[in-house]
Amino acid sequence: MDELRKLRLHGVQLLTACGWVCTVALLGLALTFDLKNEALAVGASILMNALPTLSAMRRRYDLATSAIFGVNAAVQPALLVYLLQGHPWQMEGHMYFFVGLAALTLLCDWRPIAVAVAVIAAHHLLLGYVVPEWVFLGSGDLPRVLVHALAVSLVLGLLGPVMVRMGRLFVAQADARAESERSADSAFEALAAARVAEGNAEAERTKRQAAERLANADAHRDELLAIAATFESSVAHIVQSVASAAQQLEKAAHDMHRFAHEAGEQSASAASEAESASRNAVKVSTGVSELSHSITAIATDAGKQAELGETARSSSATGESVIRTLTERTSNIETFVGLIDSVASQTNLLALNASIESARAGDAGAGFAVVAAEVKALAEKARDAAGQITSLVSDVDAGADEADAAIGQVSRAMAELSEAAGRMRQEIEDQRTVAAMIERSAVENASGADLIAQRIGEVAKSASEAVLLSDEVQASSASLSRVADGLKAATSEFLTKLRAA
Amino acid sequence: MGSASKKAWIGLAALQGGLALAAILILALTPPAFGRYLLVPLNGQPISDALLQQQLLDRRGPGPLPGSLIVDGHSAGVAETLRAHGILMLAAPALICGHIERTA
Numbered sequence: 001m002d003e004l005r006k007l008r009l010h011g012v013q014l015l016t017a018c019g020w021v022c023t024v025a026l027l028g029l030a031l032t033f034d035l036k037n038e039a040l041a042v043g044a045s046i047l048m049n050a051l052p053t054l055s056a057m058r059r060r061y062d063l064a065t066s067a068i069f070g071v072n073a074a075v076q077p078a079l080l081v082y083l084l085q086g087h088p089w090q091m092e093g094h095m096y097f098f099v100g101l102a103a104l105t106l107l108c109d110w111r112p113i114a115v116a117v118a119v120i121a122a123h124h125l126l127l128g129y130v131v132p133e134w135v136f137l138g139s140g141d142l143p144r145v146l147v148h149a150l151a152v153s154l155v156l157g158l159l160g161p162v163m164v165r166m167g168r169l170f171v172a173q174a175d176a177r178a179e180s181e182r183s184a185d186s187a188f189e190a191l192a193a194a195r196v197a198e199g200n201a202e203a204e205r206t207k208r209q210a211a212e213r214l215a216n217a218d219a220h221r222d223e224l225l226a227i228a229a230t231f232e233s234s235v236a237h238i239v240q241s242v243a244s245a246a247q248q249l250e251k252a253a254h255d256m257h258r259f260a261h262e263a264g265e266q267s268a269s270a271a272s273e274a275e276s277a278s279r280n281a282v283k284v285s286t287g288v289s290e291l292s293h294s295i296t297a298i299a300t301d302a303g304k305q306a307e308l309g310e311t312a313r314s315s316s317a318t319g320e321s322v323i324r325t326l327t328e329r330t331s332n333i334e335t336f337v338g339l340i341d342s343v344a345s346q347t348n349l350l351a352l353n354a355s356i357e358s359a360r361a362g363d364a365g366a367g368f369a370v371v372a373a374e375v376k377a378l379a380e381k382a383r384d385a386a387g388q389i390t391s392l393v394s395d396v397d398a399g400a401d402e403a404d405a406a407i408g409q410v411s412r413a414m415a416e417l418s419e420a421a422g423r424m425r426q427e428i429e430d431q432r433t434v435a436a437m438i439e440r441s442a443v444e445n446a447s448g449a450d451l452i453a454q455r456i457g458e459v460a461k462s463a464s465e466a467v468l469l470s471d472e473v474q475a476s477s478a479s480l481s482r483v484a485d486g487l488k489a490a491t492s493e494f495l496t497k498l499r500a501a
Numbered sequence: 502m503g504s505a506s507k508k509a510w511i512g513l514a515a516l517q518g519g520l521a522l523a524a525i526l527i528l529a530l531t532p533p534a535f536g537r538y539l540l541v542p543l544n545g546q547p548i549s550d551a552l553l554q555q556q557l558l559d560r561r562g563p564g565p566l567p568g569s570l571i572v573d574g575h576s577a578g579v580a581e582t583l584r585a586h587g588i589l590m591l592a593a594p595a596l597i598c599g600h601i602e603r604t605a
Contacts, residue, residue, distance in 0.1 A: 040528055
């Protein structure tokens with residue numbers, strides 16, 4: 001099926017669809033504007049679309065089909081003009097004759113356009129005479145009909161050549177495409193022939209090269225043998241060196257693995273011991289701290305003790321002073337007792353004199369004699385009391401002396417105790433300073449032990465990595481050894497082939 | 502087969518032209534709402550003036566066909582009544598029946 005026919009069949013389908021759109025549009029206009037005789041117009045439109053629809057369904061296009069579509073393109077606008085009879089837009093309805101003519105260009109054929117133009121002109125002329133008001137609003141006349149006929153004829157004059165030209169272009173385009181496809185087929189055939197010829201030439205060239213190689217084989221053989229000997233000596237030496245180095249490397253890697261493993265174990269043990277030392281140092285630090293606290297408490301108690309001793313010594317000094325004052329007062333009492341005793345002696349003497357005088361007086365002095373006797377008795381009692389006081393004072397004085405001696409001893413003891421407490425406080429202070437130094441040292445030792453444990457852990461990690469690295473080195477050296485063996489075998493095989501060539 | 506089919510499609514094309522002509526003629530002869538009409542008696546009997554007066558139609562003269570009349574008036578409800586009396590009411594072609602002078 002050529003391109004032009006495909007285009008026209010496509011146009012047939014589109015124009016059929018347009019015909020049905022016209023039918024629907026007529027019905028819509030009649031209902032919208034309440035136009036008269038809509039049933040006749042719409043029925044005629046449907047009837048006129050029947051044969052175009054049949055053509056589209058049969059996918060047929062020829063002169064008869066083109067005439068069918070030309071008639072339909074002229075009648076559908078005529079039905080619109082008829083439907084608008086008496087409506088102000090009736091004249092505008094004529095514009096759709098030109099739309100119908102333009103739509104026929106979808107068929108790319110001048111013949112349906114000619115049919116449509118003929119139908120339009122004929123029915124305008126006919127109806128212009130028969131029912132002029134059916135054609136134009138108001139009364140129609142021949143000049144206006146002729147103007148319309150001329151216009152549609154001009155459309156044919158313009159569109160007709162364009163359609164002819166376009167059809168020829170489609171035909172020429174199809175011919176050119178066919179020619180191009182034939183040229184492409186020829187080119188493919190030529191290309192295949194060229195490839196066959198190239199293959200033949202390549203085979204011939206291969207044969208020629210083989211012959212040349214055979215001709216030059218003897219000349220190159222001695223040279224190849226010399227090259228093979230040189231190559232064998234150099235490569236064999238290299239392969240041997242590589243194999244030896246690989247073995248040494250494998251042994252070194254094995255030793256390194258063992259050393260690293262041992263180092264790892266020792267590092268782990270050292271780390272454990274360092275951790276234990278750290279814990280012990282922490283315990284020592286804790287104990288020293290507690291000891292320092294205890295020493296501080298003891299120092300506090302010793303201070304209190306020294307203060308109490310000082311207070312006791314001060315109190316004993318006060319007691320000594322009091323006792324000394326008491327001794328002095330006792331001496332004063334003895335003096336007073338001496339005075340009392342003296343007064344008692346004089347009183348006794350006076351009483352004696354009185355008794356004597358009373359005796360001289362006889363009976364008149366009898367009463368006086370009694371008084372004198374009483375005074376004398378009082379004087380004796382005073383002397384006895386003075387004696388007793390003297391005895392008591394002596395006892396008091398002796399007790400005061402003993403107390404003074406005892407207080408002096410207590411005061412000295414207190415002084416010695418205070419002095420001892422002061423020395424003890426100083427020594428406790430010294431002990432506390434030493435304990436603080438020991439505590440700091442223990443803390444530093446614990447920190448150092450932690451650091452040592454951390455470093456030893458890093459050493460153990462490095463030893464583990466060294467073990468892995470030594471494994472890799474060992475594997476690589478084994479692989480290198482295998483490669484050296486393979487190289488040695490390949491070299492041997494290559495030399496064998498080279499000498500056999 | 503090809504020739505027969507081609508002839509058939511030529512006949513269909515002629516049918517399309519005939520349908521178009523028939524449609525145009527039918528539409529052209531369909532009586533308008535008012536104006537000049539051609540009354541054609543289908544039974545061959547003359548059209549009575551009483552019937553024309555009853556349907557408010559004015560006689561203008563004889564028509565081109567035997568027994569036919571040219572009248573003026575309105576077609577609403579009239580065409581059905583006349584059809585019941587065996588009379589066909591058509592639009593009067595100007596070519597045959599002359600132009601109608603419109604006043605409005």
